Amino acid sequence: MTGIFTLTALAFGLSVDAFAAALGKGTGDRTSPLLGALRIGFVFAAMEALMPVVGYLIGLALSAWVASVDHWIAFVLLSLVGLHMIWQAFKDEPETLKARAEDAANGPIKGPRWVHLGLAAIATSIDATIVGVSLAMVDTNLFLAVAIIFAVTFAMCTAGALIGRKAGDWLGHWAEVAGGVVLIAIGVMILTQHLSQGI
Structure with a gap:
């Protein structure tokens, strides 16, 4: 069974892309109201x-065929x-990363804000879809995982939308690095736990 701590770390790793996009939104509007950040x-x-x-x-549909691996x-x-x-994160220069976050936050096409x-x-x-496949391969409470992912992402993106331009440029880069490291670490932990148990 995947524990709450592991699921919280997983949620953090998943949500950093969204956090970077929320930072991009904050970069475009440094005075974002709380209501906009919550949205x-x-x-x-x-x-x-x-x-x-x-x-x-x-993943659940495939699990019967791949149970041994x-x-x-x-x-x-x-x-x-x-x-x-x-x-x-390392491929993009800071200005490129900033532009990518702004594009993700504001949308490349004209239309309603909700569409963007x-x-x-x-x-x-x-x-997150790919990670969902991996969750089906281990004993995970899906409802708990979804609740934690929602809560962590909501908190991170709301905070990200409220962070100022200068902090956003720097944080977006390193948040992606940290998120990647966390996901790899969880993958290693799952593998070592199964191998140590002889599964």
Whole structure:
């Protein structure tokens, strides 16, 4: 059974992309009101919590065929997502990262704010679908996982939307690195636990 601490760390790792996008929103509007920040936090959190459910259902359907190597699959998926996040953070120059966060937060097309926000939330939560597959490979309480992911993402994105421009430029870069490291660490932990138990 995946514990609350592990799920909280996983939620942190998943939510850093959304956090970076929320920072981008704050960069574009340094005086974002609390209501706007709460709206950003809710939309990102809802999507970040929904995507693992989709992945979990996919993983559940496959679990009967991959039961003997499920811990390896969870390890590989989490590691790939984590490495991609770290690579993306170091690949982008600070100005590029800032522009990417602003694009995610504000949306590249014209239209209602909710549409922009929804598209940004989907874009930053795609990785969560892959992680959801890995959750199905280990003994995880899906409802607890979804609740924790929602709560952590909501808190991080609401805070991110309220952070000023200068802090946002620096934090967005290193938040992605930290999130990637956390996901890799969880993958390693799942693998070592299963191997030590002879599973």
